[in-house]
Amino acid sequence: MSHRRTAGSPRARAAHLRAIFAGLALAAAALVATPRTARADVTAECDFLEASAKTGDKPAMDAELKPLEKKLKKMPFASWNQFKLLSHSQKMLAKKKAEPISLKVGSATATLVEIVDKSKVRLTVTMDDAKGKQVSSNTTTVEAGDYVIYVNTPAPNEGHLLSVTCK
Numbered sequence: 545m546s547h548r549r550t551a552g553s554p555r556a557r558a559a560h561l562r563a564i565f566a567g568l569a570l571a572a573a574a575l576v577a578t579p580r581t582a583r584a585d586v587t588a589e590c591d592f593l594e595a596s597a598k599t600g601d602k603p604a605m606d607a608e609l610k611p612l613e614k615k616l617k618k619m620p621f622a623s624w625n626q627f628k629l630l631s632h633s634q635k636m637l638a639k640k641k642a643e644p645i646s647l648k649v650g651s652a653t654a655t656l657v658e659i660v661d662k663s664k665v666r667l668t669v670t671m672d673d674a675k676g677k678q679v680s681s682n683t684t685t686v687e688a689g690d691y692v693i694y695v696n697t698p699a700p701n702e703g704h705l706l707s708v709t710c711k
Contacts, residue, residue: 585638585639586638586639586656586658586659587636587637587638587639587656588636588637588656588659588665588710588711589634589635589636589637589710589711590634590635590636590637590654590665590667590708590709590710590711591632591633591634591708591709591710592631592632592633592634592635592645592652592654592706592707592708593608593609593612593629593631593632593691593705593706593707593708594629594630594631594632594647594648594649594704594705594706595609595612595627595628595629595630595704595705595706595707596627596628596630596649596702596703596704596705597616597621597624597626597627597702597703597704597705598624598626598701598702598703599623599624599625599626599701600625600626602625602626603625603626604625604626604627604628605626605627606627606628606629608629608632609627609629611691611709612627612691612693612707615691615693620695621693621695621703621705623701624701624703627705630647630648630649631646631647631648633645633646635654637654637655637656637665637667637710638656639656639657639658640655640656640657641655641656642654642655643655645706647671647706649673649674649704650671650672650673650674650676650679650696650704651671651672651676652669652670652671652672652694652706653669653670654667654668654669654670654708655667655668655669657683660685663687663688664685664686664687664688665685665686665688665710666683666684666685666686667683667684667685667686667692667708667710668681668682668683669681669682669684669692669694669706669708671694671696671706673696673698673704674698679696680694680695680696680706682694686708686709686710688710688711689709689711690709691707691708691709692707692708692709693705693706693707693708694706694707694708
């Protein structure tokens with residue numbers, strides 16, 4: 545009686561093992577190439593305050609604009625003495641994604657360019673007037689808790705302001 549091996553010849557066994565190792569190598573490569581979902585996307589939470597500014601007999605400022613008071617008392621804003629809040633909105637900005645900002649007068653978009661030094665954000669803000677004409681487009685770095693103010697002067701002694709702060 546002869547005993548035959550059912551596993552095949554040594555050459556067949558070696559080919560079978562190479563196929564198994566090749567499959568394992570492909571699976572390992574696929575795991576390494578899979579994007580990491582644990583990494584958080586780059587975002588910043590920002591507040592947008594839209595206000596009107598004008599010169600009047602008596603100074604006046606809406607309470608919601610008090611965080612801006614020091615800036616509004618300096619030039620070029622000091623030429624106005626009455627500030628009225630028109631709208632307030634909050635947006636979560638994602639890196640490189642333009643977000644529309646709702647305004648009472650005109651429109652705006654904000655784009656998070658990057659986070660700088662963990663406490664600052666670099667933003668691009670574009671502001672259009674009520675007729676759709678771009679009146680401001682600027683990329684700037686905002687310190688956490690500080691405000692940047694964008695300005696449009698639609699008429700003499702009048703201003704349309706959009707201030708931004710981010711966390």
